[in-house]
Amino acid sequence: MHYSEELYQQTREEMSRLKSELKAFNKSRAELTDPAEKEAAKQKGRELQQQYDEVAHRFNELKQYREWSASAGREFLYAGDK
Secondary structure: OOOOHHHHHHHHHHHHHHHHHHHHHHHHHOOOOOHHHHHHHHHHHHHHHHHHHHHHHHHHHHHHHHHHHHHHHHHHHHHHHO
16 A cells, blocks of 8 residues: 555544544434334445445555555664764
């Protein structure tokens, strides 16, 4: 995966947006009474959750790379001091 600060920020914003959307959707889904509507909403909820999980996984990979990169950069700085 190619890392850039811009990609990290975009993924973070997308994850936040999906989390808010999923939360609002689940709240509105709780108010449904028709069984057919409930089932359709349940399926859409699964799809939203899957999208969120995929973006969260990608974000965590980017975050780990970002942290590793910062750590490696510090090691190179300290290695030069010796």
